[in-house]
Amino acid sequence: MSGPVIATRDLAIGWSPSELLLEHASFQVERGEVFGILGRSAAGKSTLLRVLIGLESPIAGDLDVLGERPQATIASHKRPSFGVMYQHGALFGALTVGQNVGLPLEVWTDLPADAVRAIARAKLALVGLGDTVDQSPATLSGGMRKRAAIARALALEPPLLFLDEPCSGLDPVTSAEIDHLIATLAHAYGLTIVLVTHERSTIQTIVDRCIVLDRGERRIVAGGVPAELAQHPIPEVRAFFVPAGPLEGE
């Protein structure tokens, strides 16, 4: 398929037409890029992500993800064409880590159990958790849960991955490891990755292109490559691209 992986036009999202978080949002995500959705807390980043993955409907506007409207994919219970990693991992506590990763394969393929287990083990090894296959998710740290969630999101070999705050709440070392993992996956698999973040280290390290949301303005206030946005006239935008330290205006 040629053309952008994600295309939005005049998208409006929020709780109701009178309570919008974002409007007139038009952007495109190209194949193979790591695309960041940035903004300070409560700017509507996670809500935009929920709209992009089809969990919520836009109030207005057009949305195309891999040639489909994701809300229709969710409603028709079709095999998902993208993987999602939720902020806290959202691993199922009743299953082992390996079963969590193997679950999409069990549901969407007719692979025998030993093959599902082999793939789950390999995916976990890929994210550095090869020895946790039989463990309960409750025994994993926050960073490990996020890694396991990435492994689960990769189970069906999707061309597109959504990551919600992949590094929030992690120490700098673990955060850097996750950033490295995301960059490696994007390169080796040729994945398109859309990530929601406000971590400046992530933005500066792995994001190819991004948009910046602003709650007060209720719109995309800037978009482009990080190096250009570091010179942006709006200080709140510029603040995302300067070396770590307090944000301007804070």
Next chain:
Amino acid sequence: MTPWQATREGNRIILVGELLIDDATAIWRTLQRLTRAPGKHLDLDLGHASAIDGAVLSLLAALRAQLIARGTSCELVGARDELRPLVHLQGADAAPPPRPPPRTPPPGGIARIGAGIERMAHETRDLIGFFGELVASSWQVVRRPRTVNWRSVGGHIERAAADGIPIVVLLDFLVGFVIAIQTMYVLELYGAEVFIADMVGISVTRELIPLMTAIIMSGRSGAAFAAELGTMRIDQEIDALRTMGISPMPYLVMPRVLALTIAAPLLTLLGDVVAILGGALVAVHGMELTSEMYFNELRLAVLFSDVWTGLVKSVGFGLTIAFIGCQQGLATSGSAEGVGRRTTSAVVACLFAIVLLDTAFTVVFRVVLG
């Protein structure tokens, strides 16, 4: 024609075409068939693979590990340059991991019984510990009454008592109604219809309504307390309270215990009244009795001690339900599944404790009151 092929030529399996997850099942089965007699050396040749994804590479890596474990040396060979990073990332070219230790067999019947007894002993110990903590906290409350979240007591009473009124009224009315119907035929046989008031009045006030109300409260309040506190526990709200220097015992547990200790007798008293009315409905419309006859007999049959012993029981039941619900909630660990498990345990433990307590009360009242 499939977009892929796998054929064996001597000590080489040649993989051709697009090897993707949609064909993974067929690829896996074919490879298993081709490696039934692997020999001493067998290579997996990717030289003719135009595309391969992570899932199929995982399977090739697993197959390679299987072959090596069976004594066959095996390598992935011929991968084109653009596939090599993926092959490397998936570990398909690395030394296979050591074989996992054999799984320990599941414990036998006796071991499971032993584990169950051990678990019960732990639970009992935790329960006793929790009771001790509650008693100790009571002393703390006397010294520092501000540590109790008094404002929440009213809300808990409202949820446990006021919100429970419809279901208590309906079920307890039906209890009185059913008892009257079950006994009316026997009483009619002996011409003793008027004693239906004795039957209904004594059985509901002494025994059935305190018990039935407690069962309802176990399902509503016991489960709710366990789920609320369990969720707070896994969301680290309890930890946050502790780090703010607030003990969850007076702040969270005491108000709930107090609320149920007040709500239980109130609901029981209401239940007594509606159950007696349920009996009256059967007596007046199903038998040849007037309401005056029914209530006159009731006044003679039901003593004040019948009512208060029922109410004393209900106080004990309310306290027990709140105690168990809170204990199970605060013992929650893990995730949402842990909350569900503890909520179920809370209801089961409440029902068990209520029946035990009821037996104890009945024996004590029998000995003391005759």
